[in-house]
Amino acid sequence: TFDVTFSTAGHDVPPTLYGLMFEDINHVRSGDGGLYAELIQNRAFQTVTPGTSAALTAWAALGSAKISVVKSSSPVSSALPNALSFAVASGTTSTVGFTNSGYFGIPVTAGWTYTGSFYYRTPSPPATKVSGSFTADLRSTGGTVFTSATVPFTTSSTWQQATFTFTASSTQTSVENLFALSVGGSTVAGLTMEFTLISLFPPTFNGRENGFRMDLSETLLDMKPAFFRFPGGNNLEGETAADRWAWENTVGDLVDRPGRVGDWGYINTDGLGLYEYLQWIEDMGMEPIMAVYAGYSLNGASVASSGMQTYITEAINQINFVIGDASTNAQAAIRASMGHADPFTLNYIEIGNEDFFSPTTYADYRWADLYNALHAEFPQLHYIATSATSGNVPTLSPTPTYWDLHIYSNPNFFINGAFNFDILSRNGLQFFQGEYATTTENSGAALTYPFIDGSIAEAAYMAGFDRNSDIVFAASYAPLLNHVSSTQWTPDLITFSPNTVIRSTSYYVQQLYSLYKGDFYLQSTTNTASSPVQWSITRDTSAGQYFLKVINTATSANTVVFTLPFTPSHTTGTGTILTAPSGTQNTPTSPNAAVPSTFSFTAGKTITYNAPGLSLSVLVVTE
Ligand SMILES: [NH3+][C@H]1C[C@H](O)[C@@H](O)[C@@H]1CO
Numbered sequence: 001t002f003d004v005t006f007s008t009a010g011h012d013v014p015p016t017l018y019g020l021m022f023e024d025i026n027h028v029r030s031g032d033g034g035l036y037a038e039l040i041q042n043r044a045f046q047t048v049t050p051g052t053s054a055a056l057t058a059w060a061a062l063g064s065a066k067i068s069v070v071k072s073s074s075p076v077s078s079a080l081p082n083a084l085s086f087a088v089a090s091g092t093t094s095t096v097g098f099t100n101s102g103y104f105g106i107p108v109t110a111g112w113t114y115t116g117s118f119y120y121r122t123p124s125p126p127a128t129k130v131s132g133s134f135t136a137d138l139r140s141t142g143g144t145v146f147t148s149a150t151v152p153f154t155t156s157s158t159w160q161q162a163t164f165t166f167t168a169s170s171t172q173t174s175v176e177n178l179f180a181l182s183v184g185g186s187t188v189a190g191l192t193m194e195f196t197l198i199s200l201f202p203p204t205f206n207g208r209e210n211g212f213r214m215d216l217s218e219t220l221l222d223m224k225p226a227f228f229r230f231p232g233g234n235n236l237e238g239e240t241a242a243d244r245w246a247w248e249n250t251v252g253d254l255v256d257r258p259g260r261v262g263d264w265g266y267i268n269t270d271g272l273g274l275y276e277y278l279q280w281i282e283d284m285g286m287e288p289i290m291a292v293y294a295g296y297s298l299n300g301a302s303v304a305s306s307g308m309q310t311y312i313t314e315a316i317n318q319i320n321f322v323i324g325d326a327s328t329n330a331q332a333a334i335r336a337s338m339g340h341a342d343p344f345t346l347n348y349i350e351i352g353n354e355d356f357f358s359p360t361t362y363a364d365y366r367w368a369d370l371y372n373a374l375h376a377e378f379p380q381l382h383y384i385a386t387s388a389t390s391g392n393v394p395t396l397s398p399t400p401t402y403w404d405l406h407i408y409s410n411p412n413f414f415i416n417g418a419f420n421f422d423i424l425s426r427n428g429l430q431f432f433q434g435e436y437a438t439t440t441e442n443s444g445a446a447l448t449y450p451f452i453d454g455s456i457a458e459a460a461y462m463a464g465f466d467r468n469s470d471i472v473f474a475a476s477y478a479p480l481l482n483h484v485s486s487t488q489w490t491p492d493l494i495t496f497s498p499n500t501v502i503r504s505t506s507y508y509v510q511q512l513y514s515l516y517k518g519d520f521y522l523q524s525t526t527n528t529a530s531s532p533v534q535w536s537i538t539r540d541t542s543a544g545q546y547f548l549k550v551i552n553t554a555t556s557a558n559t560v561v562f563t564l565p566f567t568p569s570h571t572t573g574t575g576t577i578l579t580a581p582s583g584t585q586n587t588p589t590s591p592n593a594a595v596p597s598t599f600s601f602t603a604g605k606t607i608t609y610n611a612p613g614l615s616l617s618v619l620v621v622t623e
Pocket residue numbers: 023232233234235353354406435478479489
């Protein structure tokens with residue numbers, strides 16, 4: 001039995017304490033094909049090599065048409081030089097067209113109105129204009145059409161954009177579906193047409209154009225996350241400086257966004273760009289922790305000191321896009337032209353990512369160059385330096401106040417490290433545990449999905465975040481999302497398919513800590529590191545509620561007796577518990593193997609709680 005007494009003394013819990021870390025990671029993808037709601041993969045043939053089969057990823061011909069990716073003789077824009085060439089032989093009479101298989105499938109959901117568009121032209125139009133109609137539809141791979149729309153066209157050597165909508169009347173459990181554009185062969189016999197930026201959106205979160213997937217957004221919203229760190233992580237850095245995430249290439253009309261080869265081996269369309277991130281973060285009630293490129297890329301090279309000005313200017317412009325005055329600043333004017341005249345909320349800027357891989361250049365000039373310039377331009381913002389796994393941070397000048405720590409390890413690390421922040425001196429430093437996760441079993445065996453043993457170990461470590469939230473201002477699990485059909489980094493907090501979302505055991509731990517964060521931490525008798533039982537007591541002051549978190553990382557039950565500094569008037573309390581047998585995982589075949597459940601308990605001056613093995617419990621006491 002563990003006897004816990006607690007007082008009303010303590011410290012404020014920062015409202016930013018629990019949030020989300022995001023980057024476009026995991027091939028087919030956490031951004032494209034994931035959070036970003038575009039359903040068509042390879043919609044604009046960005047960064048592909050014309051004439052190769054890879055250039056046609058996700059595309060296939062319908063009927064006797066010949067399709068290939070060409071460098072258009074008259075591109076739709078300088079950003080999108082490639083197009084799908086669609087050639088129909090003279091004398092063709094049967095239906096011809098092409099299909100797209102989406103990001104490993106396309107969901108068909110009853111009641112959804114899909115919004116589609118595409119650019120098309122006829123490089124060598126016939127002397128007499130040809131007018132006809134395409135049929136845009138959603139169909140099974142077997143050819144069953146679920147919904148369609150008629151899209152009139154007229155041959156023209158100049159690019160036209162067609163738009164259409166259609167509404168599904170059935171829900172298909174299978175996502176083995178295709179988007180198809182087709183036309184009667186006789187209408188286009190002998191013609192070659194070009195298409196690009198072929199797009200199909202489902203309904204989006206908050207109904208935003210070019211927006212985010214609803215079910216993934218709702219899943220994240222259910223965590224009430226306070227912040228969103230973006231756009232990386234490694235995906236900020238580029239393999240080289242030229243491949244970095246450059247904000248300017250990600251704003252404006254989609255037809256003007258070139259896309260880039262991201263750092264996880266696949267194309268990022270950048271349809272999910274800086275504006276879309278910021279609008280969604282605002283819609284989700286979060287605030288951004290926005291990274292700026294700091295001159296280090298994944299090939300290990302750093303931009304020379306003499307070359308930093310380009311990136312300093314780029315960072316200043318990126319921040320002005322977010323918070324600048326649209327009436328006086330050119331970058332802010334782009335924001336306004338996209339629909340957000342007022343500045344977005346922004347308090348935190350992270351300078352780089354994991355710069356401990358290039359400590360010399362970061363310490364010698366990259367940190368100082370960016371910090372000094374950005375702090376001079378935007379003194380009201382907080383600047384986060386990147387560091388290694390522990391609170392023993394390197395010496396940088398100017399001295400950073402805010403540090404981002406990353407740690408990926410096994411359950412024992414998180415259990416034994418539960419007091420890693422208690423031992424840090426209170427010298428004004430503030431820590432962001434920007435990335436952490438149990439990535440292997442104690443044996444070293446890799447994890448494809450989080451498992452209960454690791455998730456409860458994370459919970460023990462997070463009690464340390466609550467307890468030390470006077471110096472821990474933010475924490476986020478990483479990575480956040482992976483597509484079940486193609487992934488590079490596991491485990492991830494949430495796994496999804498085109499029409500399902502799987503909440504991992506670690507998701508529920510993150511959710512419980514975020515929902516029951518409170519605004520004030522109450523000091524209590526503390527346990528020792530590596531003890532199987534940890535606890536945390538926070539309070540929602542306005543609601544008069546106390547959140548007693550109990551973590552038991554042992555496989556056997558442990559009892560905790562709380563002695564409260566008051567007698568609650570409500571003698572029945574409601575608790576929420578996440579617990580499961582050792583090894584349990586939520587997976588595509590067992591998505592709900594471990595989900596939280598509620599329980600009632602007797603709330604008095606003392607509360608005796610028997611915590612099951614491998615459990616995180618939150619007991620809510622109302623004063
Ligand atoms: N290598 C990890 C650390 C980096 O910051 C992330 O991009 C990666 C996965 O979360």
